[in-house]
């Protein structure tokens with residue numbers, strides 16, 4: 001259905017002529033997000049600057065029965081911010097920190113504020129916004145909220161959900177609601193939390209009240225080197241079992257190390273089979289004691305080397321390597337597919353063995369980077385987009401890994417969401433009745449299914465009545 005010309009005229013009246021794009025060249029960049037294997041053709045992109053404009057845009061789409069979706073930086077990795085036909089509400093011009101309240105440790109931001117920018121603003125006050133996805137130099141806090149983003153440093157302080165206090169949101173009919181607030185406890189159900197992780201399918205968030213936490217007085221980063229992946233994964237459970245809760249506990253395997261070093265030369269040991277990047281923060285004496293414990297545990301589990309970053313410069317270099325590990329794949333492969341699954345920490349060794357086996361089975365190289373402390377794996381499945389059948393094999397490999405995660409008691413996603421990518425797998429994780437309840441809840445807010453349609457739930461499944469068989473029978477990966 002072509003977008004009604006009247007709607008375009010109305011949108012232009014709301015935000016101004018220059019803030020509505022309908023030309024094919026302008027729309028091209030909005031055809032996909034970070035998951036480029038999926039694309040969809042929007043008909044219009046509109047750039048609001050405040051809550052009132054968002055509400056009027058949404059109300060107009062609602063009246064015209066035109067589908068719409070909110071978009072932050074478009075770094076999502078599950079196809080969440082794309083739409084086939086309809087309107088993209090691009091929030092990048094809503095990028096102001098509206099208020100900083102250091103004494104009460106919170107800030108009010110527009111959703112298009114870039115994650116890292118907020119921490120830079122808060123730092124002079126001795127505070128930071130804790131969620132630190134590796135994409136933090138570009139992704140937005142609105143996108144973090146919608147995907148409940150995690151990151152290397154969410155092991156100790158929790159994911160985005162733990163750092164959202166409240167929000168202003170526009171419901172799919174254009175009504176503005178205030179949910180939660182800066183106070184620590186509010187009576188009644190936590191409707192703000194209900195929106196966190198809902199992947200932009202319930203409402204469009206237009207202002208966010210975020211928690212700010214104090215910067216740690218001391219930070220220490222360690223690098224443990226292993227000649228087997230199993231020894232590294234066993235160390236993860238052993239460190240946490242020893243009663244230490246690091247600020248971050250990340251695993252990087254050989255192929256990934258080689259890609260990072262080929263790209264950035266940050267000082268990762270290129271002869272290692274795996275490394276753990278471990279960070280402690282807090283009081284200096286406490287850190288010293290915990291460092292000894294961690295070194296003892298890592299060596300007992302088979303670490304062949306263990307060193308501390310000598311200074312802040314080396315520490316920053318190591319984190320630069322970790323945060324650019326995914327992008328470094330471009331150095332060693334013309335294409336890669338980023339998997340995101342979760343297992344109980346105690347099953348890390350099993351799942352990574354399976355990841356390598358599945359890659360071999362499909363004739364594909366797989367590099368691994370994991371938020372190991374959270375049991376959150378990110379196999380990076382390398383393939384050649386120009387080679388016939390390569391992408392399909394990469395997708396099969398990814399699905400097998402996710403089924404294995406489920407069989408081990410884990411989850412389909414640790415942080416990238418379901419979007420389009422994994423909607424058909426939701427029936428492998430949830431019973432039909434559970435999915436039905438989730439869909440009914442969404443429908444209560446998004447009655448006409450105009451806001452971000454086709455995301456999270458299997459196509460054709462309405463309130464759980466329809467079940468689709470999994471495309472690959474469970475167990476084929478064994």
Ligand SMILES: Cc1cc2nc3c(=O)[nH]c(=O)nc-3n(C[C@H](O)[C@H](O)[C@H](O)COP(=O)(O)OP(=O)(O)OC[C@H]3O[C@@H](n4cnc5c(N)ncnc54)[C@H](O)[C@@H]3O)c2cc1C
Pocket residue numbers: 033034069070071072073074075076077079080081091111132133134135138139140141142143144145146147148149150151152199200201203204205206326327415416452
């Ligand atoms: C190299 C790389 C590394 C990454 N590392 C991590 C990581 O460590 N941890 C992690 O969690 N993720 C990571 N991601 C994934 C991605 O960056 C996150 O999901 C991020 O939170 C998306 O933010 P965005 O602004 O790009 O959102 P978008 O991609 O624009 O949108 C994502 C979803 O949020 C919805 N949305 C956006 N803004 C709003 C709003 N204001 N109201 C309602 N819905 C909204 C959209 O409709 C869409 O469904 C990574 C991605 C890349 C490319």
